[in-house]
Amino acid sequence: MTRTFLRVLAYLAISTALYATPSASSQLPPSKDPFYAVPDDIEKFAPGEILRHRQPPDVISAFGSPPSNLQRSHQILYRTNDDEGNATATVVTVLVPNKPDLSKVVSYQVAEDAVTIDCAPSHGFLFGTGNDPLLGSRTLQTQLLLLQGALEEGWVVIVADYEGPKGAFYATKLAGHAVLDGIRAVIQSAQYTGVASNSQVALCGYSAGAAVTQWAAELQSTYAPELKIAGAALGGGCNSISVPVSKVNKERVAGFIPVILLGLAAQYPEVGEVIEKHLKPSAKEDFYRPLHQCLDANIAFFNGRDIIGMFDDWVRFSSEPAIIKVFAQSNQGRQISQIPMFFHAAVQDEAVPIAQMDKMVIDYCAKGGNVLYRRDIATNLRHTSYGIVGTPIAMDWIRGLFNGNLPKPGCSTITGTTSEIDPEFLKIFPKTIADALVASSKKLGGGV
Incomplete structure (x- = not known):
């Protein structure tokens, strides 16, 4: 499961710094x-x-x-x-x-x-x-x-x-x-x-x-x-x-780990329950940040972070039946x-x-x-x-x-x-x- 966990984890989006952007939109999100x-x-x-x-x-x-x-x-x-x-x-x-x-x-x-x-x-x-x-x-x-x-x-x-x-x-x-x-x-x-x-x-x-x-x-x-x-x-x-999570953890794109997990939790509530079960209380505020921000902010916030360390036991988490089942279904x-x-x-x-x-x-x-x-x-x-x-x-x-x-x-x-x-x-x-x-x-x- 750890090796095959995030099949599109490495799909980094195009990213450039072209020139100054305008003031924030006043439109409703x-x-x-x-x-x-x-x-x-x-x-x-x-x-x-x-x-x-x-x-x-x-x-x-x-x-x-x-x-x-x-x-x-x-x-x-x-x-x-x-x-x-x-x-x-x-x-x-x-x-x-x-x-x-x-x-x-x-x-x-x-x-x-x-x-x-x-x-x-x-x-x-x-x-x-x-x-x-x-x-x-x-x-x-x-x-x-x-x-x-x-x-x-x-x-x-x-x-x-x-x-x-x-x-x-x-x-x-x-x-x-x-x-x-x-x-x-x-x-x-x-x-x-x-x-x-x-x-x-x-x-x-x-x-x-x-x-x-x-x-x-x-x-x-x-x-x-x-x-x-x-x-x-x-x-x-x-x-x-297929990218091993260990290859992404603590790297620039470490934020893709919580993003994919939370994305699946949005479709499959049982994934969210397993995340909540294994996530350390001290890590919850940071781990759930992607629920309120987009790609660029996620990359910046999680750059180099130890996402695996946010869980009480990553091996147990990734071996949970709900996690295995949902990734197979996907x-x-x-x-x-x-x-x-x-x-x-x-x-x-x-x-x-x-x-x-x-x-x-x-x-x-x-x-x-x-x-x-x-x-x-x-x-x-x-x-x-x-x-x-x-x-x-x-x-x-x-x-x-x-x-x-x-x-x-x-x-x-x-x-x-x-x-x-x-x-x-x-x-x-x-x-x-x-x-x-x-x-x-x-x-x-x-x-x-």
Whole structure:
């Protein structure tokens, strides 16, 4: 259990320090916003059915600057199902560019990596939220910045709050359901979004967002077989990573241990009971901090901390039947996706070992998957920097899908030598932002 405990523990989200952020947003956080409330009669609605919709209560912006090619945006609350098939509701953000092709949709799964609804991208994308010391996430805003590449193509971009109303990080089926039901909702929203009901849809994500993208792709054939998914692009992450907790404890990303445990506790109360049973009283205040703050604050607060030492006996805790059962359940019910898949990764990725990516691709191909696997061998790229450099690579593959260049059946592997951001991609940004992205990708080349 200790060795296989946190399968996506190493999915570090993209993180940069671009430039000053604006003052904090005055908007209500989702936990206090009635728009997010799950209706009492949620069971009577079908998965993907729209419950309510609105324009966002504030401007969509990355580091205080609205995307230059964003015409309008919408938020949609819709029915979905959690890990155990229970009805719930969550929100999808719809970004419509100038001169849009309303028949092409990219469902982008961000790396949220938090355990409160107040960290959801529908809120984190709003003007000013990035400057909140606890709930702000520069990581999230950086991903919004990179999404401008899809908007520039004229594609509609949708981003689901896939952790649901309880912030259930690593609830794998909930995440997959939320993504698929978000697509269902959006293709029913033509009356106000304009999105065509017969749209081509591509899935895309990096790091933890790649894991969620993969979960959605694997559940699609049984959960939402009517959806026509053109393909899925996943970078820097897969759902088969296995990282020993001891390798993460006392390290920069030690905070992912409580985040994943608390995320599962949000979906499975029995996990919360076991945590409470074994957590030392003196450690409780610190351990539960993620319930009130987002990714960036968690990384800073738990940097180098001894999380294992917060428990009375880590071996006994991790051997509890409830813990073993829930982690096993989280990885059941999925199958090899039959839609075209594009996996791309940096060989020097220190967070997601390339050997794990290789193994997953071999497994996919042995079971009949349709995979193009790109291994970038540039020595300067690590997990975080490849999150920036790899975005245009994923967009190029999706462009091919939308243009009718269907992937060849079967599997193939290519070697990439990309070492810097595509200059054409940088042209969509103002010079100050483009320069900051280049500087950040180089600064982050040596690690996270």
